[in-house]
Amino acid sequence: MSRMNWSERLSLGIGSIDRQHQVLIKCINELDEAIHKDENFKVRTTLNVIEKLVNYTKVHFMYEELVLFKQIPFPETEEHKIAHRKIFDAVEVFKDRLKTESITDIHPELVVFLNQWLTNHILKDDMKYAIYAKEQGINVQ
Ligand SMILES: [Fe+2]
Ligand SMILES: [Fe+2]
Structure with a gap:
């Protein structure tokens, strides 16, 4: 998989x-690279990065939902929250699969999924609130 x-x-x-x-992209790249580590480190590193990615994604989603949407009265906040939940559900499915399948098997699919997600x-969901804020003249940083 190529670097994001x-x-x-x-x-x-x-x-x-x-x-x-940018932090999320860095985590996904770390996950991509973790598979190239030698056997001893591969599993541990991959699991650590997945954990870090899941935790940081939670923090990021909460920031958008609880902090940003307080500043931007974006009309599609509910749809946006649903999109966040769907991503989490998909990641949970990957985590479940890790109980029965090897990391080596799941890894390429997981990296592609995270990149595309x-x-x-x-580009599609977050960009909508950014454009909305701009149109409304709301300057958030
Ligand atoms: Fe979002
Ligand atoms: Fe986002």
Whole structure:
């Protein structure tokens, strides 16, 4: 899997959110690289990164839902929260699969899923509240 790179097209122009998205990209790249570690470290590193990614994603979603949406009265907050829940459910399915399948088998699929999820969510869902804020003249950083 190729590295995920931050680029201007992913920028929402909201500093706090852009920084959080950059941390998520870094975590996904770390996960991508973890599989290349030697056998002893592979499983432990991969599980640690998944844990970190899940925890940071929770923090990021909570920030958007509880802090950002207080500042931006975005009309589609409910739909946005549902999109967040769906991502979490999908990650839980991967975590469940780890109980019976090997990390080596699941890893490529998980990295592709996370890459696509983050890119799509930023460009399609998060971009909507950023555009809305701009249109309303609400400046959040
Ligand atoms: Fe979001
Ligand atoms: Fe986001």
